[in-house]
Amino acid sequence: xxxxxxxxxxxxxxxxAYAVLAALLAARxxxxxxxxxxxxxxxxxxVLLLVATGCLVALLFADxxxxxxxxxxxxxxxxxxxxxxALWGGQEGSLLWWSCLLSVFIMLAVRLNRHAHRHxxxxxxxxxxxxxxxxxxxxxxxxxxxxxxxxxxxxxxGVFAPADxxxxxxxxxxxxxxxxxxxxxxxxxxxxxxxxxxMAALLTRSKGEQWIHVTRRWTMITWGFLTVGILxxxxxxxxxxxxxxxxxxxxxxxxxxxxxxTGTAFLHSVMMQEKRGMLKVWNMTLIFATFFLxxxxxxxxxSGVLSSVHAFAESPIGPYFATFIVIxxxxxxxxLLSRLDFLKSENQLDSLLSRESSFLFNNLILLASxxxxxxxxxxxxxxxxxxxxxxxxxxPYFNKVNVPIALFLLFLTGVGPLLxxxxxxxxxxxxxxxxxxxxxxxxxxxxxxxxVRKIYPLMTVFLGVFVVATIAMxxxxxxxxxxxxxxxxxxxxxxALTRRNTRRxxxxxxxxxxxxxxxxxxxxxxxxxxxxxxxxxxETQVGNYRFVCGGLRPTDTENYFxxxxxxxxxxxxxxxxxxxxxxxxxxxxxxxxxxxxIRPRLREDIYLVFTGMxxxxxxxxxxxxxxxxxTWIWIGGFIVVLGTLIALVxxxxxxxxxxxxRIRRAAAEKERDAVPI
Amino acid sequence: MLSRSxxxxxxxxxxxxxxxxxxxxxxxKRVADKIVCxxxxxxxxxxxxxxxxxxxxxxxxxxxxxxxxxxxEQEILAGLVAxxxxxxxxxxxxxxxxxxxxxMPFAALVLGIWIVRRIVLVWRAHRPERPADSALVARYRxxxxxxxxxxxxx
Numbered sequence: 001x002x003x004x005x006x007x008x009x010x011x012x013x014x015x016x017a018y019a020v021l022a023a024l025l026a027a028r029x030x031x032x033x034x035x036x037x038x039x040x041x042x043x044x045x046x047v048l049l050l051v052a053t054g055c056l057v058a059l060l061f062a063d064x065x066x067x068x069x070x071x072x073x074x075x076x077x078x079x080x081x082x083x084x085x086a087l088w089g090g091q092e093g094s095l096l097w098w099s100c101l102l103s104v105f106i107m108l109a110v111r112l113n114r115h116a117h118r119h120x121x122x123x124x125x126x127x128x129x130x131x132x133x134x135x136x137x138x139x140x141x142x143x144x145x146x147x148x149x150x151x152x153x154x155x156x157x158g159v160f161a162p163a164d165x166x167x168x169x170x171x172x173x174x175x176x177x178x179x180x181x182x183x184x185x186x187x188x189x190x191x192x193x194x195x196x197x198x199m200a201a202l203l204t205r206s207k208g209e210q211w212i213h214v215t216r217r218w219t220m221i222t223w224g225f226l227t228v229g230i231l232x233x234x235x236x237x238x239x240x241x242x243x244x245x246x247x248x249x250x251x252x253x254x255x256x257x258x259x260x261x262t263g264t265a266f267l268h269s270v271m272m273q274e275k276r277g278m279l280k281v282w283n284m285t286l287i288f289a290t291f292f293l294x295x296x297x298x299x300x301x302x303s304g305v306l307s308s309v310h311a312f313a314e315s316p317i318g319p320y321f322a323t324f325i326v327i328x329x330x331x332x333x334x335x336l337l338s339r340l341d342f343l344k345s346e347n348q349l350d351s352l353l354s355r356e357s358s359f360l361f362n363n364l365i366l367l368a369s370x371x372x373x374x375x376x377x378x379x380x381x382x383x384x385x386x387x388x389x390x391x392x393x394x395x396p397y398f399n400k401v402n403v404p405i406a407l408f409l410l411f412l413t414g415v416g417p418l419l420x421x422x423x424x425x426x427x428x429x430x431x432x433x434x435x436x437x438x439x440x441x442x443x444x445x446x447x448x449x450x451x452v453r454k455i456y457p458l459m460t461v462f463l464g465v466f467v468v469a470t471i472a473m474x475x476x477x478x479x480x481x482x483x484x485x486x487x488x489x490x491x492x493x494x495x496a497l498t499r500r501n502t503r504r505x506x507x508x509x510x511x512x513x514x515x516x517x518x519x520x521x522x523x524x525x526x527x528x529x530x531x532x533x534x535x536x537x538x539e540t541q542v543g544n545y546r547f548v549c550g551g552l553r554p555t556d557t558e559n560y561f562x563x564x565x566x567x568x569x570x571x572x573x574x575x576x577x578x579x580x581x582x583x584x585x586x587x588x589x590x591x592x593x594x595x596x597x598i599r600p601r602l603r604e605d606i607y608l609v610f611t612g613m614x615x616x617x618x619x620x621x622x623x624x625x626x627x628x629x630x631t632w633i634w635i636g637g638f639i640v641v642l643g644t645l646i647a648l649v650x651x652x653x654x655x656x657x658x659x660x661x662r663i664r665r666a667a668a669e670k671e672r673d674a675v676p677i
Numbered sequence: 678m679l680s681r682s683x684x685x686x687x688x689x690x691x692x693x694x695x696x697x698x699x700x701x702x703x704x705x706k707r708v709a710d711k712i713v714c715x716x717x718x719x720x721x722x723x724x725x726x727x728x729x730x731x732x733x734x735x736x737x738x739x740x741x742x743x744x745x746x747x748x749x750e751q752e753i754l755a756g757l758v759a760x761x762x763x764x765x766x767x768x769x770x771x772x773x774x775x776x777x778x779x780x781m782p783f784a785a786l787v788l789g790i791w792i793v794r795r796i797v798l799v800w801r802a803h804r805p806e807r808p809a810d811s812a813l814v815a816r817y818r819x820x821x822x823x824x825x826x827x828x829x830x831x
Contacts, residue, residue, distance in 0.1 A: 241724075243720060243724030245724065248719070348801075352797065364793050368786040371785045379778040383778070387774055392764050392765070392767060396710075401782045405786070592729050
């Protein structure tokens with residue numbers, strides 16, 4: 001099986017190199033057969049990578065511990081879905097998975113656009129397959145997933161197969177880990193497609209905003225995947241790491257947030273180019289930055305450069321990534337600079353109070369936030385390079401720097417969409433913003449009276465409610481007009497309104513989700529935490545809740561043995577729920593871990609961590625957290641995803657809705673006529 | 678039976694002890710929140726996700742002992758920095774070269790605002806000089822009013 005995988009990987013590398021050459025030759029000679037051959041090569045690479053990935057999955061399921069990757073990241077007792085998740089549990093497998101997903105994206109992008117945008121295709125294929133070639137280079141020569149465990153004895157070399165594997169990292173043995181990495185990788189990988197189209201548009205000097213029309217949907221889908229990936233990562237951290245939080249400003253988390261921020265800026269500024277022919281150079285720069293931040297994030301997290309600043313030279317893939325990023329940045333900047341004349345924008349601004357200027361500020365804030373994250377992530381390296389002093393830049397730094405920037409962004413989220421293109425009058429400003437500002441101020445005042453005294457949570461509540469109110473008013477106004485023109489109810493009118501302009505109203509829903517998410521995050525300022533040593537029958541009080549230890553039972557499975565506590569939770573004397581936090585020790589790796597018990601509520605989560613036993617082994621040590629509003633973070637995330645999906649659906653023009661309306665009206669009239677007098 | 682003064686004394690002692698205990702916990706928490714675990718997790722001391730962490734439990738005990746011994750927050754932090762280096766602090770202290778780390782994001786933001794302001798000024802200068810045709814504007818206004826009136830009637 002490993003031979004098939006090896007062969008598939010090597011062949012994919014050769015075919016990919018051929019695709020790049022064929023596409024470049026096709027661009028130079030305009031030879032249609034060469035182009036078609038390059039297009040088919042993208043399918044071949046995809047099939048070969050699916051075969052290689054399938055081989056690794058099969059080896060994981062077959063417990064073939066001759067393969068170093070399988071021996072390091074799996075074991076016999078590992079449940080089936082975690083054996084599949086072991087595919088991305090280690091460096092070699094995750095890079096193969098990355099390559100495989102990239103090949104799927106490239107193949108789809110080429111198949112879907114090859115007729116409509118034929119002149120762009122040679123360069124799209126050449127650029128995208130160059131990225132693919134880089135990852136295949138890593139798969140074949142730097143992080144080989146099919147490496148055999150070899151031994152040398154008395155001059156004889158053989159293959160060694162241990163009786164069992166070391167097992168998957170216990171922290172990764174959680175259901176969310178089966179879905180979180182694929183989502184995040186789809187987000188990272190997907191930005192290759194808009195990058196390739198942008199480069200193709202530059203290289204071919206294509207007129208107009210064609211590359212943007214082609215790639216907008218790709219960018220939205222990719223951005224959606226990245227959003228889901230980041231949220232699932234936060235959910236995983238919350239449910240597994242057991243420290244009561246969901247975002248620790250870890251370099252891995254930062255690496256995913258940076259392209260999300262630039263990608264968000266791109267999705268906004270691209271509208272300026274579509275509507276007004278502005279920011280052409282800026283949009284190119286943003287998509288380049290987003291793509292290279294995806295690669296840079298992978299480099300940061302995969303090379304070991306940040307977990308230990310001395311590991312750079314030891315890491316086999318670090319230099320590969322560094323070279324690729326430097327060459328890629330140099331090439332794309334050179335192409336961009338050489339095409340500046342063709343990117344001349346029709347830049348004119350009629351008023352400071354306009355959608356255009358709000359987008360400029362939106363981009364500024366998103367980029368400033370991205371820079372703050374990047375700077376904080378890299379500052380330990382800079383400090384060591386300049387002063388030779390190792391420092392840590394952790395959550396206190398990122399919170400202090402990013403929270404004010406994020407609040408300003410939340411303000412713009414409410415203001416931006418309600419400003420008109422070109423010019424907004426002061427009357428319109430008053431009409432659109434007075435009521436939402438009042439509603440925000442009233443809710444903030446009520447929060448203050450109820451005891452919220454910290455400035456950032458108060459501002460978040462004020463701005464979050466302001467954003468929600470502006471969006472609600474937009475829906476209300478539009479739906480009211482539709483209701484006046486037809487016999488629809490409010491909900492039907494709002495749905496019809498959304499269908500008429502899915503992009504606009506989908507965007508509003510995304511903004512609504514972001515506001516809800518921010519309000520959820522503000523709850524973290526009021527988390528309560530308490531440690532308690534409990535034995536059967538003992539109880540402890542945290543906040544409004546009383547916790548009673550009902551039992552402590554050992555559990556033994558094939559994969560792990562565990563202590564499982566039964567904690568009854570009472571709210572004002574009434575049994576609310578029974579929770580079962582666990583402390584597991586995985587047999588293969590002998591690594592202990594905790595399984596957090598969470599009782600989500602809209603107001604606050606009850607979060608129990610079984611951190612261990614006391615020294616005398618008689619009492620369980622429980623860390624109890626009361627985390628306000630966390631559920632609203634996940635609800636906000638769902639709303640963002642829903643808004644993204646709506647924005648992806650094509651709009652239905654009013655004319656298409658008319659026949660349905662006529663049919664409904666006719667049916668209503670018929671029904672009315674049928675009523676006996 | 679305890680006298681009233683004895684009762685007050687006991688009550689005061691209990692309250693004082695409770696206050697001191699609360700202060701001890703707060704002092705510990707204030708220090709622990711400023712320390713990063715050195716097991717490689719990069720998380721604050723009290724939130725290290727590794728249940729078998731070889732580093733965090735020892736340092737937690739050390740901090741608790743120093744708090745109990747009456748050392749203040751600054752003294753404990755200074756001792757830990759002297760022992761492990763600045764890398765132990767969750768955020769670099771804002772002094773010397775570290776100031777670059779703190780100031781740079783805001784400096785970039787200010788620079789960005791200045792650039793956006795320049796862009797806006799340049800773009801506003803590109804506005805067409807020709808004033809809008811007043812007759813055309815009047816006609817558009819009239820159309821809008823008609824449409825609005827029609828909408829109200831529906």
